[in-house]
Amino acid sequence: MRRALLVATYEYQDTGLRRLAAPERDVEALAEVLEDEAVAGFDVQVLMNRPTHEVGKAIADFFAAGERDDLMLLYFSGHGLKDDNGRLYLAMKNTVRDSLRFTALSSESVQETVSESRSRQTILILDCCYSGAYAAQKFAKSDSAVHTKEAFGGRGRIVLTASDSTQYAFEGTESVFTHHLVEGLRTGAADLDADGDVTTDELYDYTYQAVTAEQPGQRPRQFAETEGRTVVASNPRWTLPEYLASAINSPLAEIRHTSLAPLGQLLQANNELVRRTAREQLELLRGDDSRSVAAAAQAYLDNPPPPVRPQPSTTRTTPTPRRTSGPTFSGAARATARRWRGRFHLPDQDWPILGLAVVAAAAQVVCAVLATARIWEMIVVAALAVAVVPAVIRLRANATSFAVGLAGPALLSTAMATGWITRELRSDLRPWPATFYLIASVAWLAAGVVGLLRLRRTPPLRNPPYKLIIGLGAAAAVLVLVILLYADRHARVLSLDSNRPITMLRLSVVVLYLLTAVMAIAGPLIQFNRLFLVGWVVSGFVVLFGFLRFQSKTDLQQLVIIALLTVWLALGVAAVRTTKTGKPLRRWITAAVLVAPAVVGVGGIIAVPTAAQAPLAVGLAISPDDRFLYATDVANGRVMRFSTTTQERVGEPLEVGAFPSNLIVAPDGSRLYVANFKSNSVSVIDAANWAVVGQPIAVAPGPAKFALSTATHRLFVLSQTAATITEIDTETLSTVGGPLAAGSTPTDVAIDDRGRLYVSSLDADNVAVIDAKSRQAARSPIGVGDEPRDLVPGPDGALYVVGRATYDVINTKVAASTRRDLPGPISAGALSNDGKHLYVFGRTDNEDRVMVVDVGSGNVVGTLVGNLGLPSRMAVSGDGQRIYLSRFFEPGIDVLDSSGPKQIGIIDTNG
Numbered sequence: 063m064r065r066a067l068l069v070a071t072y073e074y075q076d077t078g079l080r081r082l083a084a085p086e087r088d089v090e091a092l093a094e095v096l097e098d099e100a101v102a103g104f105d106v107q108v109l110m111n112r113p114t115h116e117v118g119k120a121i122a123d124f125f126a127a128g129e130r131d132d133l134m135l136l137y138f139s140g141h142g143l144k145d146d147n148g149r150l151y152l153a154m155k156n157t158v159r160d161s162l163r164f165t166a167l168s169s170e171s172v173q174e175t176v177s178e179s180r181s182r183q184t185i186l187i188l189d190c191c192y193s194g195a196y197a198a199q200k201f202a203k204s205d206s207a208v209h210t211k212e213a214f215g216g217r218g219r220i221v222l223t224a225s226d227s228t229q230y231a232f233e234g235t236e237s238v239f240t241h242h243l244v245e246g247l248r249t250g251a252a253d254l255d256a257d258g259d260v261t262t263d264e265l266y267d268y269t270y271q272a273v274t275a276e277q278p279g280q281r282p283r284q285f286a287e288t289e290g291r292t293v294v295a296s297n298p299r300w301t302l303p304e305y306l307a308s309a310i311n312s313p314l315a316e317i318r319h320t321s322l323a324p325l326g327q328l329l330q331a332n333n334e335l336v337r338r339t340a341r342e343q344l345e346l347l348r349g350d351d352s353r354s355v356a357a358a359a360q361a362y363l364d365n366p367p368p369p370v371r372p373q374p375s376t377t378r379t380t381p382t383p384r385r386t387s388g389p390t391f392s393g394a395a396r397a398t399a400r401r402w403r404g405r406f407h408l409p410d411q412d413w414p415i416l417g418l419a420v421v422a423a424a425a426q427v428v429c430a431v432l433a434t435a436r437i438w439e440m441i442v443v444a445a446l447a448v449a450v451v452p453a454v455i456r457l458r459a460n461a462t463s464f465a466v467g468l469a470g471p472a473l474l475s476t477a478m479a480t481g482w483i484t485r486e487l488r489s490d491l492r493p494w495p496a497t498f499y500l501i502a503s504v505a506w507l508a509a510g511v512v513g514l515l516r517l518r519r520t521p522p523l524r525n526p527p528y529k530l531i532i533g534l535g536a537a538a539a540v541l542v543l544v545i546l547l548y549a550d551r552h553a554r555v556l557s558l559d560s561n562r563p564i565t566m567l568r569l570s571v572v573v574l575y576l577l578t579a580v581m582a583i584a585g586p587l588i589q590f591n592r593l594f595l596v597g598w599v600v601s602g603f604v605v606l607f608g609f610l611r612f613q614s615k616t617d618l619q620q621l622v623i624i625a626l627l628t629v630w631l632a633l634g635v636a637a638v639r640t641t642k643t644g645k646p647l648r649r650w651i652t653a654a655v656l657v658a659p660a661v662v663g664v665g666g667i668i669a670v671p672t673a674a675q676a677p678l679a680v681g682l683a684i685s686p687d688d689r690f691l692y693a694t695d696v697a698n699g700r701v702m703r704f705s706t707t708t709q710e711r712v713g714e715p716l717e718v719g720a721f722p723s724n725l726i727v728a729p730d731g732s733r734l735y736v737a738n739f740k741s742n743s744v745s746v747i748d749a750a751n752w753a754v755v756g757q758p759i760a761v762a763p764g765p766a767k768f769a770l771s772t773a774t775h776r777l778f779v780l781s782q783t784a785a786t787i788t789e790i791d792t793e794t795l796s797t798v799g800g801p802l803a804a805g806s807t808p809t810d811v812a813i814d815d816r817g818r819l820y821v822s823s824l825d826a827d828n829v830a831v832i833d834a835k836s837r838q839a840a841r842s843p844i845g846v847g848d849e850p851r852d853l854v855p856g857p858d859g860a861l862y863v864v865g866r867a868t869y870d871v872i873n874t875k876v877a878a879s880t881r882r883d884l885p886g887p888i889s890a891g892a893l894s895n896d897g898k899h900l901y902v903f904g905r906t907d908n909e910d911r912v913m914v915v916d917v918g919s920g921n922v923v924g925t926l927v928g929n930l931g932l933p934s935r936m937a938v939s940g941d942g943q944r945i946y947l948s949r950f951f952e953p954g955i956d957v958l959d960s961s962g963p964k965q966i967g968i969i970d971t972n973g
Contacts, residue, residue, distance in 0.1 A: 063105065063129065063131075063132045063133075064102065064103055064104045064105065064132070064133045064135075065104060065105045065107075065124070065127075065128065065132060065133070065134055065135070066093075066096050066104040066105070066106045066107070066134075066135040066136075066137065067106075067107050067109070067120065067121065067124045067134075067135070067136050067137070068089045068092060068093055068096075068106060068107070068108045068109070068137045069089075069109045069112075069117055069120075069121075069136070069137065069138045069139070069140075069152075070085035070086060070088065070089035070108075070109070070110050070111075070138075070139045070140060071085060071110075071111055071112075071139075071140035071141070071153060071154050071155055072084070072085040072086055072111065072139075072140065073111045073155060074141070074153065074155060074157065075155060075156055075157075075158075076157060076158050076159055078159055079141055079153060079157065079159065080141075082139075082140065082141070084139065084189075084237045084240070085139035085140055085189075085237075086110065088139045088189065088237050088240040088241075088244075089108055089110065089137070089139060091240070091241075091244045092137060092240060092243070092244055093106045093108055095244050095247045095248045095295075096135070096247075098248075098298070100296070100298045101247055101248065101295050101296060101298050102247065102294065102295040102296070104135065107120070107124070111155045112154065112155060113154055113155055113156040114154040114156055114157065114165055114166060114167055117154055117167060118167055118171065121136065121167075121172060121175055122175050124136070125175050125176055125178070125179035125181070125184075126178075126179065128179045128180055128181035129180055129181065130180050130181065130182055131181075131182075131183075132180075132181045132183070133181070133183045133185070133292070133294075134179065134181045134183065134184045134185070135184075135185040135186075135187070135294075136172075136176075136184070136185070136186050136187070137186075137187040137188075137189075138152055138187070138188050138189065138190065139189040139190075139237065139240065140152065140153055140154075140190065141153035141157075141190065142188070142190025143157070143159065143162055143166060145162050145163070149168065149169065149170070150168070150169040151163075151166035151167060151168050151169070152166060152167040152168075152169070152172075152190070153166050154166060154167060176219065183292055184219045184220070185219075185220045185221075185222070185262060185292070185294065186219065186220070186221045186222070187221075187222045187223075187243070188221070188222070188223045188224065189223075189224045189237050189239050189240050190223070190224065219285075219286075220262045220284070220285070220286045220292060221283075221284065221285045221286075222243075222262070222265070222266055222269075222282065222283075222284050223282060223283045223284075224237065224239035224240075224280070224282055238273055238276055238277055238280065239269065239273055239280070239282055242268070242269045242272035242273055242276075243265065243269050245272075246260070246265055246268045246269055246272070247260060247265070247294075247295045248298075249299060250297035250298055250299040250300060251268060252264050252265045252267075252268035252269070252295075252297075253297035253300065254267060254268060256297075256300070256303045257328070257331055257333075257336065258296060258297050258300040258328075258331050258332070258333030258335060258336030259293045259295075259296060259297065259331065259332050259333055259336075260293070260294055260295040260296065260297060261291045261292060261293055261294065262284070262286065262291075262292045262294050263284075263286075263291065265294055265295075266282065266284040269282055270282050270284075293332050296332070296333045296334075296335070297333065300333060300335055300336055300339075302339055302343070306321055306324055306325070309321035310325075310343055310346075310347070315350075315352035315354065315355055318347065318350065318352065318355050319352075319354065319355050319358065321343075321347075322344070322347065322355070322358045322359055322362055323367075325340045325343055325344050325347075325359075325362065326340075326344075326362035326366055326367045327367060328340035329341060329344075329362065329366040329367075330366060330367070341363070344359045344362055344363050345359075345363070347359035348360050348363065414509075414512050415465045415509045415512055415513070416451075418505045418506070418508050418509040418512070419451045419505070419506075419509060420451065421501070421502075421505045422501075422502040422503075422505035422506050422509075423451050423502075425498045425499070425501040425502035425505065426498070426499070426502040428498045429495050429498035429499045429502060465509040465510050465512065465513040472503060472506035472507040472509075472510055473507055476500070476503040476504055476507050480500060676697065676953055676971075676972065677695040677697060677698065677700075677702065677715075677953070677971040677972060678695060678696050678697040678950070678953070678971075679693040679694065679695060679696075679702070679948040679949070679954075679955050679971050680693075680694050680696045680722075680723055680724070680934050680935055680948050680950060681693065681694035681722060681723055681724040681725045681736070681737075681935050681948070682694075682725075682935045682936065682937035682946055682947075682948050682955070683725050683726060683727045683734070683937055684706070684727070684937045684938070684939055684940070684946070685727060685731045685749070686727065686729060686730065686731040686940065687731060687940075688706055688939050688940045688941065689705070689706060689707075690703050690704065690705065690706065690712065690749075691703075691704045691705075691706050691937065691946055691955070691969070692704075692725060692727065692734060693948060693955060693971065694718075694722035694723065694724065694725055694736060695715060695722070695971070696721045696722060696723060696739075698715070699717060699718055699719060699720050699721065699722060699738070699741075700715035700716060700717055700718060700722070701715060701716045701718055701722060701725065701734065701736055701745075701747060702715045702971060703715075703752065704955075704969055706939065706944070709957065709967065709969045709970075710970075711971075713752050716747060716752065716753070716754055717754070718736050718738055718745040718747075718754065718758070719736075719738025719740070719741030719743045719745055719758050720738055720739075720740035720741040721738065721739040721740035721741070722736045722737065722738050722739070722745070723737055723738075723739040723765075723766055724736075724737045724739075724765075724766055724767060724768065724935070725737065726768040726770055726777075727749070728770065728772070728792075729770075729772055730772075731749055732748070732749055732750060733746060733747065733748065733749060733755075733792075734746070734747040734749055735747075735768060735770070735777055737765040737766055737767070737768065737779065738758060738765065739764055739765060739766060741758060742760060742761060742762065742763045742764070742765065742781075743758035743759055743760050743761060743765070744758060744759045744761055744765060744777075744779055744790065745758045745759075746759070746795055755795070756795055759790055759795060759796070759797065760797075761779050761781060761788040761790075761797070762779075762781035762783075762784035762786045762788055762801050763781055763783045763784045764781045764782050764783025764784060765779045765780070765781050765788070766780060766781070766782045767779075767780040767782075767809075767810045767811050768780070768811070769811045769812050769813040769819060770792075770813070771813050771817065771834070773815070773817075774817060774834070775791060775792045775793050776789055776790065776791065776792065776798070776834065777789075777790040777792050778790075778802075778811055778813060778819060778834070780804060780808055780810065780811040780821070781801075781804075782808060782809070784801070785803070785804050785805065785806065785807070785808055786801035786802060786803060786804055787801065787802040787803075787804050787811060787819070787821070788801055788802075789802065789834075799837070802832070802837055804821050804830075805821055805823050805826070805830050806823055806825055806826060807823055807824040807825040807826070808821050808822065808823060808824075809822045809823070809824050809850060809851050809852070810822050810850075810851070810852055810853040811853065812853040812855050812861055813834065814855075814859060814861070814874040815859065815874075816874075817833065817834045817835055818831055818832065818833060818834065818840050818874065819831070819832040819833075819834050820832075820853060820861060820872070820874070822846070822850035822851070822852075822853055822863060823843075823850070824849055824850065824851070826843070827845065827846060827847070827848055827849065827850065827865075828843035828844055828845050828846060828850075829843060829844045829846055829850065829853075829861075829863060829872065830843045831843070831844065831877075841877060844872060844877065844879055846863045846865060846868075846870040846872075846879065846881070847863070847865035847866070847867070847868030847869070847870055847881055848865050848866050848867065848868065849865050849866040850863045850864070850865045850870075851864055851865065851866070851888070851889065851890060852864040852889075852890040852891050854891050854892060854893045854900070855893075856871075856893050856897045857895075857896070857897040858875075858897070859873060859874040859875040860872070860873060860874070860897065861873075861874050862891065862893060862900060863879075864888055864890060864891040864902055865888065866886050866887050866888060867883060867884055867885070867886025867887060867888065868881055868882060868883050868884060868886075869881075869882055869884060869888075869891070869900065869902070869915070870882075871917075882915075882920040884902065884913065884915065884922065885911075885913070885922070886904060886906075887904045887905070887906065888902045888903070888904040889902075889903055889904045889905070889933070889934075890902070890903065890935065890936060891903070891936065892936045892937060892938045892945075893938070894938055894942035894960075895940050895941070895942065896942065897917060898916070898917055898918065898942075899914055899915065899916060899917060899923075899942060899960070900914075900915040900917055901913070901914055901915070901936060901938055901945055901960070901963075902915065903930075903933045903936060903947065905932060905933075909927055909928065909929065910927070910928060910929060910930035910931070910932065910933055911925065911926070911927050912925070912926040912930070912933075912945065912947070912958065912963055913925050913926075914960060914963055924960075924961070924962050924963050925963075926958065926962060926963045926964060926965065928965070930947055930949060930956050930965070931949025931950070931951055931952025931954075931956065932949060932950045932951045932952070933947040933948060933949060933950070933956070934948050934949075934950040935947075935948045936948075938960070942960055943959065943960055943961075944957060944958070944959070944960065945957075945958040945959075945960050945963060946958075946969075953970075953971060953972065954968040954969055954970055954971055955968065955969040955971060956968055957969060
């Protein structure tokens with residue numbers, strides 16, 4: 063096991079100890095590269111500005127937990143102090159210069175702790191600061207005689223220090239020593255022999271050359287008492303050496319043959335990338351046209367040579383620097399650049415992720431302005447814009463894992479945004495709010511993708527099972543997106559029980575949450591990085607909170623979901639705050655945090671209704687006394703009641719079934735009957751008490767239109783999807799007999815005083831006449847104009863059949879009909895109580911049109927043209943003075959004055 067303890071102190075209670083700028087950033091950068099599975103794969107524990115006793119105990123516990131084969135790494139950054147006897151002390155937050163023995167951490171105690179550890183491989187890296195000497199805007203970091211070997215040397219130990227003797231360890235916004243140490247590991251530049259491994263010797267040689275080139279007055283030191291070599295990291299950017307690649311591609315067989323021995327040695331490398339590349343090259347050479355090359359390649363593949371064992375190393379001496387007379391031009395340029403960058407605090411920002419965060423925040427602000435917060439999904443990106451941008455700025459160069467944690471919830475919001483903009487475009491409406499919402503969601507998702515690409519070399523990702531899982535995950539994401547886009551049009555309704563219907567759209571959200579959880583566990587995020595968990599918990603919690611709606615009356619189901627959310631947040635806090643001690647509980651907590659969104663999402667969607675959307679009125683009806691206007695809210699499965707005088711909502715909406723598309727009022731005004739299109743049911747409402755009566759009545763799929771007979775106490779429900787008519791007894795509120803066939807493509811149903819049903823057919827251009835009692839055809843179908851869509855009963859047995867560009871008047875008493883032409887296309891119509899005027903509406907060239915027809919003359923006596931929000935249903939007041947139009951893609955209900963007609967107001971359905 064590879065374990066690291068990083069200690070940094072930059073704030074001191076003793077005012078005589080200067081506050082340092084480097085340790086905080088040094089330890090963050092080093093922790094990130096050491097935790098990276100593609101580089102070093104250490105289990106890292108970090109201590110920042112802790113008192114002496116706490117750091118001492120942490121070091122003791124750290125080395126006590128080490129096993130024989132563990133590689134233990136201890137790093138310290140801060141002030142190094144010496145007492146009068148020359149003994150070295152590491153300064154902590156509570157260190158007092160005049161009392162080092164009791165307030166600082168002595169080198170002897172660290173040495174004894176390391177010696178008592180069972181681990182035989184220990185690396186100590188010291189970047190110690192001391193004194194306030196100033197040079198070139200940097201503070202000195204070491205005294206004139208640290209004597210690190212004497213303080214920390216020992217068998218099986220490797221010690222790397224920023225400086226020794228009379229040199230300084232220069233410190234600006236970050237340590238030159240630690241900066242090059244981290245860069246050598248992160249970029250793989252410290253792999254000096256290009257074998258894919260970075261040993262401690264190579265890391266020291268690289269760091270020494272880089273530091274002395276930039277600051278010739280500072281010379282790092284290394285002391286080693288080990289056998290063999292110690293591999294501290296892998297080269298994440300290793301490629302086949304140029305000389306070897308040239309030999310492999312040489313046209314001469316003799317030169318190609320010389321590449322075989324080095325490739326054979328690379329088969330024994332520690333770096334999996336090196337071994338795989340060497341094997342791939344040998345397999346290619348196995349098919350070489352030269353028999354000797356092919357045979358030798360096969361031999362190396364069958365019997366790889368043993369690895370070269372280096373000689374035991376002893377205490378290392380300082381190599382001769384490339385230049386000692388002064389800084390090189392390039393080194394001086396780098397030092398100047400680092401100094402200016404430090405002044406403006408620019409180098410630590412993750413600019414790609416920060417840029418995407420700013421784009422997302424700006425797009426969300428524009429979306430909020432354009433959409434006036436009318437859709438609940440905006441909560442997701444709005445919260446991210448507020449919370450994440452400052453977090454990215456604060457995390458600086460360590461924002462990668464945090465951004466990756468946002469990827470799962472961002473994928474969900476992107477899918478919702480795509481569905482939103484598609485609906486807007488399909489409806490010929492302005493898609494700008496949805497467009498900016500989509501831009502914001504994609505920007506957050508892109509930030510997560512940037513982080514994923516940076517982790518693309520993570521070892522688990524190279525294994526075939528993980529590639530397969532992620533490939534299947536991508537395919538599932540595409541499938542879920544298709545379902546989200548077309549669920550409203552094509553999906554049938556699924557129900558877990560009669561009271562809680564669940565559509566494919568809601569089930570798709572469950573699948574999407576499961577998908578993101580699997581991707582998080584199976585992909586490169588297996589590192590269990592803390593910053594990733596923060597992003598995952600914060601953004602996922604916001605998505606769930608925006609998706610779920612909690613009622614004022616709390617029930618057991620809601621309490622369960624609230625408890626799950628609370629436990630999830632607690633687990634997230636525990637996973638972030640728990641130190642990395644390697645205990646199994648830590649991994650279980652982390653796994654629980656990762657899968658919590660799937661558990662809470664599934665439970666929440668089943669137990670808690672989705673968040674209330676903006677009311678969308680479709681079906682309309684007016685009470686017989688003209689006091690109330692009733693409207694169905696298809697977005698939330700409710701029925702609303704409005705006062706026709708004040709045009710304000712009266713009472714709370716009543717919950718009915720899914721997508722209540724139409725309703726009808728009994729002639730005496732006592733009851734409302736509501737067709738729940740997606741619940742395949744009819745709800746009954748007591749109008750006087752404003753309450754739902756009993757349970758919904760199950761009918762054939764897709765109920766849409768009604769015919770009510772008060773004389774026989776029968777309600778006939780036309781199901782357009784099933785092309786059948788269901789008969790309901792309005793006294794017992796139960797169905798009577800089986801479904802009655804309604805013919806092909808039925809559009810509406812009506813009933814006359816003699817109990818005859820009239821059913822219009824869109825494709826047949828006729829109206830079928832059926833005896834409701836015998837359920838047989840009463841006469842042959844009546845031919846009408848093209849594409850009959852709406853049946854409007856009138857006085858004295860008249861039945862108006864509204865077609866695409868005509869209307870027919872059927873006299874149901876004598877079965878005679880007349881036809882009139884109208885400017886089309888027409889969608890539906892309504893009739894005044896006195897039967898003198900017919901009102902129809904339709905849409906032409908993206909403009910809505912309402913026409914008033916004088917029934918006596920058949921002429922159009924009034925027309926209103928404009929954007930009325932795509933009307934879907936019409937209701938006319940009893941006196942014929944007011945026309946009400948529901949707007950399918952705009953909030954509210956249009957109120958028209960029938961004289962003209964002209965628009966005089968809009969009823970706010972949000973009230």
